[in-house]
Amino acid sequence: MAVRVQEADFDIGAEIAALRRGNPAIGAIASFIGLVRDSNDGDAVSGMTLEHYPGMTEKALTGIVAEAKKRWDIIDALVIHRVGELKPLDQIVLVVVSGAHRGAAFDACEFIMDYLKTQAPFWKKEQTAQGARWVEARASDDQAVERWSGPQAK
Amino acid sequence: MSIRILYFARLREEMGIAQEMLELPPEVSDVKSLRAHLAARGGSSAKAFAAAKAVRVSVNQDLGRNDTPVKAGDEVAFFPPVTGG
Numbered sequence: 001m002a003v004r005v006q007e008a009d010f011d012i013g014a015e016i017a018a019l020r021r022g023n024p025a026i027g028a029i030a031s032f033i034g035l036v037r038d039s040n041d042g043d044a045v046s047g048m049t050l051e052h053y054p055g056m057t058e059k060a061l062t063g064i065v066a067e068a069k070k071r072w073d074i075i076d077a078l079v080i081h082r083v084g085e086l087k088p089l090d091q092i093v094l095v096v097v098s099g100a101h102r103g104a105a106f107d108a109c110e111f112i113m114d115y116l117k118t119q120a121p122f123w124k125k126e127q128t129a130q131g132a133r134w135v136e137a138r139a140s141d142d143q144a145v146e147r148w149s150g151p152q153a154k
Numbered sequence: 155m156s157i158r159i160l161y162f163a164r165l166r167e168e169m170g171i172a173q174e175m176l177e178l179p180p181e182v183s184d185v186k187s188l189r190a191h192l193a194a195r196g197g198s199s200a201k202a203f204a205a206a207k208a209v210r211v212s213v214n215q216d217l218g219r220n221d222t223p224v225k226a227g228d229e230v231a232f233f234p235p236v237t238g239g
Contacts, residue, residue, distance in 0.1 A: 034239050050238070051163055053231060056215035081238060093239050113239060119217060121231075122238025123163035134164045137208075137235030 001069065001077055003061035005052060007084040010094050019076055019096055026075055030105035031096045032113055038088035040135065043128040048135075050083045050092070053121040057081075064115040068097070071111070072104040079112060081122065114145045155226030159192075161202075162233035165209065168202040178226050185211050186220040188230065208235055 012031060020026050038045055065077045080094040095112050099105040124135040160173045182188045189211075193203035203209065211218045212231045224230060 052238070053160070053162055053233070056212055056231065059215050117239040118236065120238050121162065121212070121233060121236055123234065124237045125163070134234065135237040137237055
């Protein structure tokens with residue numbers, strides 16, 4: 001279990017290779033990458049600045065990964081989230097989950113992203129032709145996280 | 155005895171500062187009373203903590219709510235709803 005907050009880019013191939021190295025118990029790996037889009041809410045986006053709360057961000061991500069490990073039978077999980085100046089096409093976030101079987105790996109990966117979106121202290125400020133603006137939180141993200149609060153699936 | 159207050163993103167810009175130390179007023183015991191105190195200071199603080207604004211809070215780096223206790227030595231942070239990922 002590892003979380004990293006960094007300005008540098010990441011390489012999913014290298015991260016997955018490191019996560020699964022020498023572990024024949026792993027039968028499935030699920031992953032997610034979030035990317036910077038070139039548009040948002042109808043406006044062209046030329047770049048964004050990602051701000052975070054050093055200390056709390058790592059604590060929140062560690063808590064989310066620990067909760068996923070408690071709810072699902074997974075073997076390992078990795079979260080990398082970038083901060084600083086980013087441009088369209090850039091990678092923002094990586095989640096990788098390994099397990100014996102795909103079901104738990106898929107679900108835990110989605111769970112980690114849904115909680116990250118609504119609970120980890122990151123804020124995006126995007127640059128548009130009209131100037132810079134803070135990205136508004138989406139109600140759909142709150143709805144996405146709600147679905148995990150029902151009876152737990154294994 | 156005082157608390158450290160941090161501001162992030164839009165809140166930091168509205169307040170014009172990233173953090174401050176606040177001598178804990180006797181009437182402040184939780185997040186709700188701290189917000190009321192900050193709103194009552196006037197100026198940018200009143201604007202940032204206007205009742206209609208969506209402001210999230212953490213106390214000692216855990217997400218908090220209106221009834222989360224605040225005591226001397228705590229680190230309290232205010233920020234807009236998060237937008238990472």
